[in-house]
Amino acid sequence: MRCEIVAIGTELLLGQIVDTNSSWIGEQLALVGIDSHFQVKVGDNFDRMERTIRHALERSDAVICCGGLGPTQDDITREVIAAIMGVELHRDEAVVAKIRDMFESRGRVMVDNNRRQADIPEGASLIAQMPGTAPGLVCPIGDKVIYAVPGVPHEMRTMMDGTVLADLQRRSGETAVIRSRVLRTWGDSESGLAERLADRIDQLDGLGNPTLAFQASGMEGIKVRITAKAVHETAAAEIISAEETLLRGLLGDVIFGVDEESMETVVLNLLEARGLTLAIAEGMTGGVLSARLSEIDHGLTVFRGGAVRGEMEDGERPGADSAAAAAIGARRDFGTDVGLAVTAARAHDEQPPGTVFMNLAMGEAQYAQTVSLPGDRARFRNYAVINVLNFLRKTLMEQ
Amino acid sequence: MRCEIVAIGTELLLGQIVDTNSSWIGEQLALVGIDSHFQVKVGDNFDRMERTIRHALERSDAVICCGGLGPTQDDITREVIAAIMGVELHRDEAVVAKIRDMFESRGRVMVDNNRRQADIPEGASLIAQMPGTAPGLVCPIGDKVIYAVPGVPHEMRTMMDGTVLADLQRRSGETAVIRSRVLRTWGDSESGLAERLADRIDQLDGLGNPTLAFQASGMEGIKVRITAKAVHETAAAEIISAEETLLRGLLGDVIFGVDEESMETVVLNLLEARGLTLAIAEGMTGGVLSARLSEIDHGLTVFRGGAVRGEMEDGERPGADSAAAAAIGARRDFGTDVGLAVTAARAHDEQPPGTVFMNLAMGEAQYAQTVSLPGDRARFRNYAVINVLNFLRKTLMEQ
Numbered sequence: 001m002r003c004e005i006v007a008i009g010t011e012l013l014l015g016q017i018v019d020t021n022s023s024w025i026g027e028q029l030a031l032v033g034i035d036s037h038f039q040v041k042v043g044d045n046f047d048r049m050e051r052t053i054r055h056a057l058e059r060s061d062a063v064i065c066c067g068g069l070g071p072t073q074d075d076i077t078r079e080v081i082a083a084i085m086g087v088e089l090h091r092d093e094a095v096v097a098k099i100r101d102m103f104e105s106r107g108r109v110m111v112d113n114n115r116r117q118a119d120i121p122e123g124a125s126l127i128a129q130m131p132g133t134a135p136g137l138v139c140p141i142g143d144k145v146i147y148a149v150p151g152v153p154h155e156m157r158t159m160m161d162g163t164v165l166a167d168l169q170r171r172s173g174e175t176a177v178i179r180s181r182v183l184r185t186w187g188d189s190e191s192g193l194a195e196r197l198a199d200r201i202d203q204l205d206g207l208g209n210p211t212l213a214f215q216a217s218g219m220e221g222i223k224v225r226i227t228a229k230a231v232h233e234t235a236a237a238e239i240i241s242a243e244e245t246l247l248r249g250l251l252g253d254v255i256f257g258v259d260e261e262s263m264e265t266v267v268l269n270l271l272e273a274r275g276l277t278l279a280i281a282e283g284m285t286g287g288v289l290s291a292r293l294s295e296i297d298h299g300l301t302v303f304r305g306g307a308v309r310g311e312m313e314d315g316e317r318p319g320a321d322s323a324a325a326a327a328i329g330a331r332r333d334f335g336t337d338v339g340l341a342v343t344a345a346r347a348h349d350e351q352p353p354g355t356v357f358m359n360l361a362m363g364e365a366q367y368a369q370t371v372s373l374p375g376d377r378a379r380f381r382n383y384a385v386i387n388v389l390n391f392l393r394k395t396l397m398e399q
Numbered sequence: 400m401r402c403e404i405v406a407i408g409t410e411l412l413l414g415q416i417v418d419t420n421s422s423w424i425g426e427q428l429a430l431v432g433i434d435s436h437f438q439v440k441v442g443d444n445f446d447r448m449e450r451t452i453r454h455a456l457e458r459s460d461a462v463i464c465c466g467g468l469g470p471t472q473d474d475i476t477r478e479v480i481a482a483i484m485g486v487e488l489h490r491d492e493a494v495v496a497k498i499r500d501m502f503e504s505r506g507r508v509m510v511d512n513n514r515r516q517a518d519i520p521e522g523a524s525l526i527a528q529m530p531g532t533a534p535g536l537v538c539p540i541g542d543k544v545i546y547a548v549p550g551v552p553h554e555m556r557t558m559m560d561g562t563v564l565a566d567l568q569r570r571s572g573e574t575a576v577i578r579s580r581v582l583r584t585w586g587d588s589e590s591g592l593a594e595r596l597a598d599r600i601d602q603l604d605g606l607g608n609p610t611l612a613f614q615a616s617g618m619e620g621i622k623v624r625i626t627a628k629a630v631h632e633t634a635a636a637e638i639i640s641a642e643e644t645l646l647r648g649l650l651g652d653v654i655f656g657v658d659e660e661s662m663e664t665v666v667l668n669l670l671e672a673r674g675l676t677l678a679i680a681e682g683m684t685g686g687v688l689s690a691r692l693s694e695i696d697h698g699l700t701v702f703r704g705g706a707v708r709g710e711m712e713d714g715e716r717p718g719a720d721s722a723a724a725a726a727i728g729a730r731r732d733f734g735t736d737v738g739l740a741v742t743a744a745r746a747h748d749e750q751p752p753g754t755v756f757m758n759l760a761m762g763e764a765q766y767a768q769t770v771s772l773p774g775d776r777a778r779f780r781n782y783a784v785i786n787v788l789n790f791l792r793k794t795l796m797e798q
Contacts, residue, residue, distance in 0.1 A: 011614050013435050015426030016624070018419050022440070027414030036412050037447055039440040041421070048436055055454075071590050072613065106773050111590040152617070154778070215415055286693025287686040290707045294685025295780075300709030307706045308689045309733075310699030334708075381694075 001172035002035045004060040006052055008067035008077055009151060010043035021066045021156055028160060032169050033178045033229075044074040046083075053084055053146065061144055062168055067151030069134035071113040077148050078119050081139050084146070087122035091115065092135075095126070099133045129162040131155045138167065145171065178229050179236040183247060184257040186221040186390055190214050193222060196250055210243050219382045220262070224251075256393060263389040264292045270396045271302050271338070276362075279334035280306035281326035283343035289385045304334045319345060320368055323359035331361050338362045342388040356384045358391045367395050400571030401434045403455040407466035407476055408550060409442035420465045420555055427559060431568050432577040432628070443473040445482075452483055452545065460543055461567060466550030468533035470512040476547050480538050481520035483545070488518040491534075494525070498532045528561040530554045537566065544570065577628050578635040582646060583656040585620040585789050589613050592621060595649055609642050618781045619661070623650075655792060662788040663691045669795045670701050670737070675761075678733035679705035680725035682742035688784045703733045718744060719767055722758035730760050737761045741787040755783045757790045766794050 005022045012019050022039045029036045038059070042052045049068070056063045068077030082089050095118035103110040117134050120126065127136030127149070134150040136159040147164050149156045185193060193214065194201070201212060210228040217223055224247065228239035248255055257266045271278055282289050286308055293303040307330065323341045331339030339361040344354075354374060360367040369391050373383045404421045411418045421438045428435045437458070441451045448467070455462045467476030481488050494517035502509040516533055519525065526535030526548070533549040535558040546563050548555045584592060592613060593600070600611060609627040616622055623646065627638035647654055656665045670677055681688050685707055692702040706729065722740045730738025738760040743753075753773060759766040768790050772782050 010612070012422070013425050013438060014429045015422035015424070016614055016622075017616075018417060018422045020417050023411070023414035023417045025414070026412050030413045037442060037444070038451065039412060041438040043436060045436070052437065070615070072593060107771060108588070111588075111594060113590045113593070152615075154775075284697075286699070287689025287691075287705065287707075290686025291690045292686075294687075294707065298683075300685070300707075305706065305708040306686065307704065308686070308693065308699075309704040 001033075001062070001168065001174065002037060002060040003029055003062040003064060003168060004056040005036060005039040006049075006056055006063055006065045007039070007041045007151075008044065008049060008065060009041075010045075010074070012041045012067075013043050021151060021153060024153070024157065025064060025066070025160060028165055029168070031178065031180055031227075032165055033174055033176070034168055034172060044068060044076060046076055046080060049076070049080045050083060053080065057084070057141065057144055057146070062171065063144075063146045064164065065146060065148045066156055069117065069136075069148060069150045071111075071117055071133070073113075075116070078116075078121065078137075081124070081137070081146055081148060082121035085121050085123060085139060085141055089119040089121055092118045092120050092126070095120070095135055098130065102133055127159045127163045129158045131158045136163070138163070176229050176231065177233050177236045178227065179233070179240060180225050180227040181240045181244060182215075182259050183224045183226070183244065183251070183255050184221055184259075184261060185224060185251065185254045186256050186263065186386065187254045188222070188251075190216055190222050193224065193251070193254075197224075197247070200246065200250065210239050212243075212247075219379070219386055221256070221386075224255075253394065253397065256390065262292075262296070263386055263393065265296050267389050267393050267396070268293065268297050268302050270393065274396065274399075276302070276338050277334075277336040278303050278338045278340060279330040279336040281330040281339070281341040281343075282306060282308045283310065283326075283341075285342055285381050285384050285388075288381050289342065289388065292385060292389075304336050306330065307333070319343075319355075320357050320359070320370060323357040324361075324366055324368065327359040327361040327366065340388065340392055342384060344384065354380065356387065358388045360392060360395055362395075362399075367391075400432075400461070400567065400573060401436060401459040402428055402461040402463060402567060403459040404435060404438040405448075405451055405455055405462060405464045406438070406440045406550075407443065407448060407464060408440075409444075409473070411440045411466075412442050420550060420552060423552070423556065424463060424465070424559060427564055428567070430577060430579075431564055432573050432575055433567055433571060443467060443475060445475055445479060448475070448479045449482060452479065456483070456540065456543055456545070461546070461570065462544075463546045463548065463563065465548050465555055468516065468535075468547060468549045470510070470516055470532070472512075474515075477515075477518050477520065477536075480523070480536070480545055480547060484520050484522060484538060484540055486521035488520055490514065491517045491519050491525070494519070494534055497529065501532055526558045526562045528557045530557045535562070537562070575628050575630060576632050576635045577626065578632070578639060579624055579626040580639045580643060581614075581658050582623045582625070582643065582650075582654050583620055583658075583660060584623060584650065584653045585655050585662065585785065586653045587621070587650075589615050589621050592623065592650070592653075596623075596646070599645065599649065609638050611642075611646075618778070618785055620655070620785070623654075652793065652796065655789065661691075661695070662785055662792065663695050666788050666792050666795070667692065667696050667701050669792060673795065673798075675701075675737050676733075676735040677702050677737045677739060678729040678735040680729040680738070680740040680742075681705060681707045682709070682725075682740075684741055684780050684783050684787075687780050688741065688787065691784060691788075703735050705729065706732070718742075718754075719756050719758070719769060722756040723760075723765055723767065726758040726760040726765065739787065739791055741783060743783065753779065755786065757787045759791060759794055761794075761798075766790075 007019045011017045068075045100110045124137045124139040132155040137148040139146040149159045213225045215223040226243045228236045230236035290306045297303045326341035327339040341359045358369045406418045467474045499509045523536045523538040531554040536547040538545040548558045612624045614622040625642045627635045629635035689705045696702045725740035726738040740758045757768045
């Protein structure tokens with residue numbers, strides 16, 4: 001089963017938008033065992049879109065068209081697919097009503113252009129999920145199929161997860177179950193991890209199942225992906241769990257989480273399990289730490305709040321002492337169990353630039369760590385945040 | 400003159416790396432007036448690479464192959480291009496020596512695999528710039544041309560800027576200058592903007608120059624791009640400026656910035672021009688507003704700081720009153736001229752969910768606005784932040 005991805009939009013060719021959609025879809029296809037040999041970007045041009053999709057259909061079994069489903073005159077994916085299917089478009093009044101309802105629920109009026117979004121090629125069916133005003137389409141052509149999904153990433157993902165991937169698997173007749181789990185690490189290099197796992201990787205090369213792959217994820221650490229193939233879900237899960245246990249034995253606490261678990265999720269879970277609340281004081285990270293914690297802890301139930309304050313670094317003794325005072329201050333101001341502070345040396349301080357001071361006030365104790373980080377400013381902020389979260393994680397785990 | 404981009408690497412198809420190279424190259428091509436109608440990703444497979452590059456040569460005058468020039472066995476771009484040219488590879492010993500010198504200057508030893516990087520198709524010439532161990536190639540095929548550049552972004556960019564773009568322009572015989580400017584808008588839909596500009600768009604369709612294009616940028620609003628073609632730089636700049644003046648007349652203050660200006664840049668500039676400092680109080684935005692402001696205002700000179708506090712929403716009267724008190728409190732706590740607060744109704748409040756209360760304390764006055772926002776939580780936060788920044792922008796502009 002081969003599936004080609006066609007990303008549609010002149011803005012993609014002009015580099016005004018980076019095509020992250022094809023990458024995401026490519027990753028999902030690989031995870032369910034479907035080959036994707038070609039991925040093409042094409043502009044909003046009828047002739048070139050038609051040639052590209054026809055060419056894709058010749059060499060693949062399925063084509064996912066991403067983009068060109070909007071309300072404007074240059075959104076012509078619907079028309080192109082109808083031409084390839086050799087059918088007419090018909091306007092689905094139920095979809096028109098749905099789009100109108102969406103606008104009204106936002107207190108806005110649907111303009112006439114939006115009606116075009118309800119034009120469906122004869123013989124095509126609607127994708128059940130419709131998170132925006134663009135309906136997705138499943139368009140059969142003989143024993144092949146074209147899917148049309150919007151270019152808006154969250155709309156595309158909702159439709160891929162809800163309909164397209166399952167439909168592709170059903171069509172592929174693949175009965176083997178392919179599952180994977182990602183072990184997320186922080187604190188060792190890719191070559192360092194490879195050395196620690198060298199013997200196990202050799203063994204698995206002989207066995208063929210499961211497989212391991214490393215994936216550097218920049219500021220989010222290095223991912224170790226376990227992929228297993230089995231006759232059913234339970235067997236795949238067992239293979240993965242056994243491998244995870246083995247790898248945890250080899251890698252220890254550089255593994256901080258699994259799959260989509262971020263460092264902040266792990267830290268918030270650790271705090272919650274211990275019945276602790278947290279407040280923070282941020283200097284040069286400027287709210288990034290707060291934003292990441294509150295992204296997970298919506299209700300601010302464990303992470304109770306924080307302050308961003310440049311003056312923390314303007315005290316008489318910037319550095320370890322001011323971080324210690326700020327951690328105590330945060331705990332007091334927000335009435336929490338734990339106070340955490342992160343600040344950095346200024347260019348004119350005695351410390352080298354890139355020095356980050358972290359302090360944790362918990363119970364009767366205070367824990368301090370100073371690290372020296374590389375990187376330009378944008379990377380420095382995020383690098384400092386992941387370091388301070390890891391500092392909190394390891395300190396909590398040692399209690 | 401048409402130039403197609405072929406990005407090479409199985410890791411691109413699998414989504415392990417996002418193909419930002421093609422986007423960057425596409426942008427550079429557009430800026431020098433060269434059309435790029437198709438951009439293709441293909442894996443490290445001889446047959447599929449050959450078919451893809453041959454197909455690209457049929458429909459374009461030039462092909463830029465990006466990637467597959469490394470030292471490992473799956474780096475086969477050199478071999479594929481030689482096959483398409485119908486020539487042999489020869490090893491360029493001067494290049495071998497250059498690669499060896501690079502390794503030695505880094506205190507490392509060149510492994511044998513790296514010699515493969517010095518294999519050049521007969522009739523191809525080397526790109527003068529060579530920032531890494533992979534030489535770039537210019538490979539003429541009749542009156543067409545294939546360029547091969549590495550996938551490492553900074554190496555690719557150095558070769559594009561140093562050789563490829565100038566070579567393409569020379570081949571195209573194009574002397575016209577193409578320039579563009581983006582007007583950034585917030586507060587109207589794409590279809591709404593299209594309706595307001597409908598007459599002007601009709602006029603320009605007749606004139607052909609400049610051209611307008613809309614680009615939805617999600618949470619960052621909708622961009623209106625003006626592109627002008629002229630005989631020289633000054634004439635292009637004049638066409639763009641005249642069009643900008645005309646569009647500003649039609650769209651008014653929904654235009655918040657130009658090109659790379661973000662809403663927070665604009666707001667911080669407005670504050671600075673008025674000699675005002677800012678402090679904020681955030682509820683459900685949880686630090687996102689703070690992180691965005693401090694990302695621009697590194698030194699916290701205009702944006703002095705802020706607090707994230709769940710309790711703001713737990714007062715007796717959550718809503719407009721608590722936002723007003725929080726704006727005053729932020730101004731007092733940080734000793735600034737302006738205090739800004741943003742908070743939201745909770746699910747069990749009398750207000751409908753999605754209601755956001757904004758308040759601005761400035762001088763003797765307080766300004767309040769309440770908006771109702773759609774969206775899931777992640778989008779809701781960012782949507783609230785852009786709304787509160789726009790509220791601050793418009794209030795400052797009205798003073």
